[in-house]
Amino acid sequence: MRDLTAVKDALKKHQIELPSWAFGNSGTRFKVFGQPGVPRNACEKADDAAQVHKYTGVAPSMAVHIPWDRVDDYQALAAHARAGGIRIGAVNANVFQDDDYKLGSICNPDPKVRKKALAHLLECVDIMDATGSGDLKLWFADGTNYPGQDDIVARQDRLAEALAAVYARLGDGQRMLLEYKLFEPSFYTTDVPDWGTALAHCQALGDKAQVVVDTGHHAPGVNIEFIVAMLLKVGKLGGFDFNSRFYADDDLMVGAADPFQFFRIMHEVVKAAALYPGQRSGITARSAAAHTGPGVAFMLDQCHNIEPKIPAQIRSVMNVQEGIAKALLVDIDALAAAQLDGDVLGANAVLMDAYNTDVRPLLAGLREEMGLAPDPVKAYLASGYGEKIIAERVGGTSAGWGA
Numbered sequence: 218m219r220d221l222t223a224v225k226d227a228l229k230k231h232q233i234e235l236p237s238w239a240f241g242n243s244g245t246r247f248k249v250f251g252q253p254g255v256p257r258n259a260c261e262k263a264d265d266a267a268q269v270h271k272y273t274g275v276a277p278s279m280a281v282h283i284p285w286d287r288v289d290d291y292q293a294l295a296a297h298a299r300a301g302g303i304r305i306g307a308v309n310a311n312v313f314q315d316d317d318y319k320l321g322s323i324c325n326p327d328p329k330v331r332k333k334a335l336a337h338l339l340e341c342v343d344i345m346d347a348t349g350s351g352d353l354k355l356w357f358a359d360g361t362n363y364p365g366q367d368d369i370v371a372r373q374d375r376l377a378e379a380l381a382a383v384y385a386r387l388g389d390g391q392r393m394l395l396e397y398k399l400f401e402p403s404f405y406t407t408d409v410p411d412w413g414t415a416l417a418h419c420q421a422l423g424d425k426a427q428v429v430v431d432t433g434h435h436a437p438g439v440n441i442e443f444i445v446a447m448l449l450k451v452g453k454l455g456g457f458d459f460n461s462r463f464y465a466d467d468d469l470m471v472g473a474a475d476p477f478q479f480f481r482i483m484h485e486v487v488k489a490a491a492l493y494p495g496q497r498s499g500i501t502a503r504s505a506a507a508h509t510g511p512g513v514a515f516m517l518d519q520c521h522n523i524e525p526k527i528p529a530q531i532r533s534v535m536n537v538q539e540g541i542a543k544a545l546l547v548d549i550d551a552l553a554a555a556q557l558d559g560d561v562l563g564a565n566a567v568l569m570d571a572y573n574t575d576v577r578p579l580l581a582g583l584r585e586e587m588g589l590a591p592d593p594v595k596a597y598l599a600s601g602y603g604e605k606i607i608a609e610r611v612g613g614t615s616a617g618w619g620a
């Protein structure tokens with residue numbers, strides 16, 4: 218796609234979901250550095266997320282994490298978010314922070330613990346009903362540390378049983394997004410370690426179960442765009458958790474460590490016409506059909522341990538847009554022609570031409586068309602919101618991992 222109006226049109230339609238937890242304090246296992254002005258509850262997180270949407274125009278939803286975002290009245294939380302111009306997105310279950318879960322949650326050998334974990338997952342679907350969320354995002358810390366500790370296959374059976382119970386509880390317009398992760402916190406086996414395991418479970422469950430690709434959850438060197446292409450091909454890519462990494466699950470800002478990898482992933486998404494529901498690409502016969510249904514959820518899953526959180530989320534949204542803009546600029550006809558000719562260097566050059574384009578002026582122009590400031594970080598910093606929350610959010614307990 219080289220028609221700049223069409224590129225901008227696609228960028229206006231593409232939406233990015235923000236993680237509530239990115240606005241709270243976070244750190245490593247060594248130290249959580251608290252920041253002033255950090256939200257104390259889910260409503261204040263939604264207020265901060267609304268700021269990111271206000272200056273970028275493309276981030277209209279915030280994922281929640283239960284129990285981190287537990288409130289008495291979820292409808293009221295959803296109404297608060299709506300009043301700020303955003304909505305509540307995916308509900309993330311958390312079955313990894315109770316003492317009971319030392320040996321796992323839904324894969325635990327103890328049926329009492331499995332029952333407790335399942336009840337939490339079902340509670341998350343109740344919360345979706347109240348907030349109007351369409352996506353239940355499941356990530357399990359389950360696994361083992363030592364060979365022989367538990368039976369690999371028995372744990373898979375327990376996993377399948379619990380997932381089936383949750384799947385049966387999903388209503389119309391709701392789906393289950395299953396996320397995999399290579400290792401950590403378990404160091405020997407992880408019960409959902411890779412896209413193959415996640416896909417096998419989702420295929421057994423049915424259409425409402427899809428896989429989430431967290432870009433930080435692979436071994437170094439893994440070709441993530443290949444996984445994305447395959448999941449798109451079989452209609453099982455439910456969403457992304459975007460972040461970037463240098464070593465393991467670093468949860469740094471998307472596009473910070475390897476913008477070229479991010480571009481390559483988005484090239485696969487654009488080719489499959491999966492940027493937003495209803496996208497038509499007409500690029501190839503394979504991708505000409507318009508996607509219906511909820512489509513791929515483009516979520517951020519990041520932590521901002523040392524940098525200020527709201528500007529970091531704005532920067533992340535901008536990084537996503539830059540990668541997508543470049544992917545939309547790929548001259549797909551020239552690429553296909555070079556590929557069919559066996560022109561190795563020519564095909565590679567088409568891709569690199571798009572990647573090497575400076576898309577910042579295009580994105581600045583797009584924002585002006587949307588009635589936004591061309592530089593969202595600058596506009597946010599000039600707004601005084603950061604100073605205001607530091608002055609106002611005094612007392613109470615900052616959200617986060619212990620700061």
Ligand code: RM4
Nearest residue numbers: 309356396431458466518
């Ligand atoms: C996990 C996984 C989940 C996220 C938690 C906080 O590693 O990436 O998506 O919710 O971390």
Ligand code: MN
Nearest residue numbers: 396431458518
């Ligand atoms: Mn994740």
